[in-house]
Amino acid sequence: MGWAIALHGGAGDIPVTLPPERRVPREATLRRCLDIGVAALQSKHSPLDVVELVVRELENCPHFNAGRGSVLTSDGTVEMExxxxxxKTKKCGAVSGLTTVVNPISLSRLVMEKTPHIYLAFDGAEAFAKEQGVETLDRSHFITSENIExxxxxxxxNRVQLDYTLPTPKEQAKETIVADGDSQIGTVGCVAVDSDGNLATATSTGGFVNKMVGRIGDTPIIGAGTYANSLCAVSATGKGEAIMRATVARDVAALMEYKGLSLKEATAYVIEECAPKGTAGLVAVSAKGEVTMQFNTTGMFRACATEDGYSEMGIWPSV
Incomplete structure (x- = not known):
């Protein structure tokens, strides 16, 4: 048993032709955030603190679809979740429909710790943010020229665009921001376990491009995009509706709890047999210090490290 950490930056149709200017900044951010998480675990910070810290860093990076980089709704607004x-405690917090909160993941932790509830959304969540004094900025801060394009x-x-949606033939004919499968940037998440087997998970997203106003995805749904218990911690990414239907994160834990499967067996079954092909990816750790990063999409931005010195970073399937 030992500490382990894994993080993701979205899954989807990521072609191997993704230009370096789109790929390299994301890889650099994942590497930096992994180093931050590892250092925090080595300094004996709790897994809950670690996943919040890492996801905050990912939210602050405009290269991913969370926080500053959140994509826009059909009305040209941002609705973060x-x-x-x-x-250990199964305590959790979730938020949706945020328009001004700089770090939605930290507000979700405040919901968990400062309210009798699990989930706050839209005006109520924004009012709670002001009450708690969390950092907010004008809505224009989150609306970037890249996401307007x-x-x-x-x-x-005439479509919504999920994590890393391949461009249509019409789009391919243009030299635009959506070229090379970069029509959307990815949801972020982090899972961690310490040397005592304590587990935590965190996920954050802006949803998908051109989503209907008011749409809520899998990220804030306990057991769909995010779940942790005494056995494992899971953070999912991909097509939210498919992940919700498959209850991806909870099913991993259930297979371990009720069937006695290992972490890798459980995640492989859920990704290969439960979630439709091309819809989902996840990162997960177990109380035993195991780590896995599974996906049934073309690729998933991901990184992990363990106490025994193992580390991995990748986008496409390992050869």
Missing amino acids: ACIMDG RLKQAKEA
Whole structure:
């Protein structure tokens, strides 16, 4: 048994032709955030503190679809959501519909610790943020020129665009931000376990490009995109509706709890047999210090490390 950590930056149709200018900044951010998480675990910070810290860093990076980089709704607005969960106590907090909160993951932790509830959304969540004095910025801070262009292209194609959606032939004919499968940037998440087997998970996202106003995805749904108990911690990414239907995160824990499967067996079964192909990816750790990163999409931005010195970073399936 030892500590372990894993994080993701979204899954989907990520082609191997993804240009370096799109790939390298995301890889650099994942590497930096992994180092931050490892250092925190080595300094004996709790897994809950670690996953919040790492996801905050990912939210502050405009290269991913969370916090500052959140994509736009059909009305050209941002509606961010996040969730955090402690495995030992099963305490959790979730938020949706945020428009001004700089770090949604930290607000979700405040919901967990400062209210009798699990989930706050929209005006109620924004009011709670002001009450708690968390950092907020004008809505314009979250609306980037890149995401305005992404929304324009999505509207022209008359579709919503999920994590790393491949461009349509019409889009491929243009030299736009959506070229090379970069029509959407990815949901972020982190899972961690310490040397005592304490587990935690956190996930944050802006949803998907051109989503209907008011749409809520899998990220803040306990047991769908985010779940932790005494056996494992899971953070999922991909097509939210498919992940919700498959209750991806909870099913991993249930297979371990009721069937006695290992972490890798449980995650492999859920990703290969339960979630439709091309819809989901996840990172997970177990109380024993195991780590796995599974996906049934073309690729998933991911990174992990364990106390025994193992580390991995990748996008596409390992050869």
